[in-house]
Amino acid sequence: MNINNCYNFEDFRKIAKKKLPAPIFHYIDGGADDEVTLNRNTEAFGDCDLVPNILNSVGEPDLTTNLFGRKIDMPIFLSPAAMQRLYHPDGDKASARAAEKFGTFYSMSSMGNNSIEEISNISSGPKLFQLYVHKDRSISDDLIERSRRSGFDAMCLTVDTLVAGNREKDHRTGFTTPPKLTAKSLMSFAMKPGWVFNYLTGKKFELSNVKKKTDKGTNIAKSVIEYINEQYDPAMGWKDAEYCAKKWNGPFALKGIMSVEDAKRAIDIGCTAIMISNHGGRQLDGSRSPFDQVKAISDAVGNKLEIILDGGVRRGTHVLKALAAGATACSFGKAFLFSLSAGGQKGVERLLENMQNEIRRNMILMGCKSIKDLDASKIIYRN
Numbered sequence: 197m198n199i200n201n202c203y204n205f206e207d208f209r210k211i212a213k214k215k216l217p218a219p220i221f222h223y224i225d226g227g228a229d230d231e232v233t234l235n236r237n238t239e240a241f242g243d244c245d246l247v248p249n250i251l252n253s254v255g256e257p258d259l260t261t262n263l264f265g266r267k268i269d270m271p272i273f274l275s276p277a278a279m280q281r282l283y284h285p286d287g288d289k290a291s292a293r294a295a296e297k298f299g300t301f302y303s304m305s306s307m308g309n310n311s312i313e314e315i316s317n318i319s320s321g322p323k324l325f326q327l328y329v330h331k332d333r334s335i336s337d338d339l340i341e342r343s344r345r346s347g348f349d350a351m352c353l354t355v356d357t358l359v360a361g362n363r364e365k366d367h368r369t370g371f372t373t374p375p376k377l378t379a380k381s382l383m384s385f386a387m388k389p390g391w392v393f394n395y396l397t398g399k400k401f402e403l404s405n406v407k408k409k410t411d412k413g414t415n416i417a418k419s420v421i422e423y424i425n426e427q428y429d430p431a432m433g434w435k436d437a438e439y440c441a442k443k444w445n446g447p448f449a450l451k452g453i454m455s456v457e458d459a460k461r462a463i464d465i466g467c468t469a470i471m472i473s474n475h476g477g478r479q480l481d482g483s484r485s486p487f488d489q490v491k492a493i494s495d496a497v498g499n500k501l502e503i504i505l506d507g508g509v510r511r512g513t514h515v516l517k518a519l520a521a522g523a524t525a526c527s528f529g530k531a532f533l534f535s536l537s538a539g540g541q542k543g544v545e546r547l548l549e550n551m552q553n554e555i556r557r558n559m560i561l562m563g564c565k566s567i568k569d570l571d572a573s574k575i576i577y578r579n
Contacts (some may be wrong), residue, residue: 202546205511211236223282227452237508238484252367254563255565264502267413271519271525273525277291283537290536293538297545309401325352329436331428340475344444351447351448352471353440354451355452356454358431359425381483452475485508494523504526520571562574
């Protein structure tokens with residue numbers, strides 16, 4: 197199978213599994229504890245049904261929407277994802293170029309393998325920077341200032357990763373960053389010589405945005421869990437989030453909001469948006485899915501905040517259901533990381549093309565001429 201024959205999430209996942217060593221593949225694929233929330237994130241979309249209206253003379257539907265002060269060509273974008281160099285040699289550059297081609301947001305992680313400045317130089321498309329609050333506050337301040345100077349349009353602060361979730365697959369496979377050979381991982385790396393060659397001959401693995409601020413960013417092999425627990429501040433609170441929002445002084449979201457109470461408080465500290473997210477089921481297992489929560493949160497604050505549903509999106513119909521339930525837009529991580537692993541920039545472009553086509557086709561079938569037509573009347577919950 198090649199990327200031209202990839203029509204859905206599972207197609208990209210199968211190619212990624214063939215190309216990636218097991219520790220790398222399962223880092224994308226896995227979740228926390230028993231992976232109940234990981235699976236629920238997608239299953240939740242099946243709890244409601246779309247209600248089409250016929251003979252609406254739709255013609256060519258308008259997929260555009262406004263988000264973070266930018267007009268984007270479709271209501272879905274790439275979630276921030278760390279260490280994309282592990283999945284393809286071009287990493288963040290491939291993702292940023294693909295997103296720009298399709299007129300939607302690329303999101304950079306604090307733990308990216310390319311720098312803020314590198315991405316700014318190769319992409320003029322919409323860009324979001326994702327921030328973590330480090331124990332060393334000068335790191336966070338530096339990231340905010342550099343993102344502003346580099347012309348990023350918006351910023352989100354991830355608030356659900358004060359400590360790392362219990363990702364047992366990472367323990368079992370011996371996943372570290374940078375990757376290193378262990379008794380657990382030796383065979384899986386040996387069976388993927390193409391990946392090993394690209395990794396050894398490509399750009400040096402480093403956390404490019406923090407390497408000048410901490411040696412943990414470049415020359416010490418650490419598991420992701422160890423890095424998070426060492427570097428991120430588990431005592432981060434609302435005052436820290438408010439500080440970041442004010443220092444950025446532009447379109448700003450909290451990523452990891454799951455309750456109505458927290459959504460309301462996000463408004464109070466100056467947020468313009470929230471990302472309803474449980475970190476892809478990788479943090480608190482047993483928590484609600486984003487789709488489970490989007491309607492209640494939208495009913496409470498939807499006229500005051502942009503709402504992004506992040507988690508479990510696999511199909512264009514999932515996007516339509518999220519928008520009908522009250523979301524402004526959606527973002528996804530696993531899907532685009534598998535497509536990046538499968539084919540680099542062309543893989544991500546293929547995924548975005550598939551999603552664009554699905555959203556367009558299903559809007560016509562729904563009788564919706566524009567994104568604005570997707571409202572509560574277009575879905576019915578089964579329970």
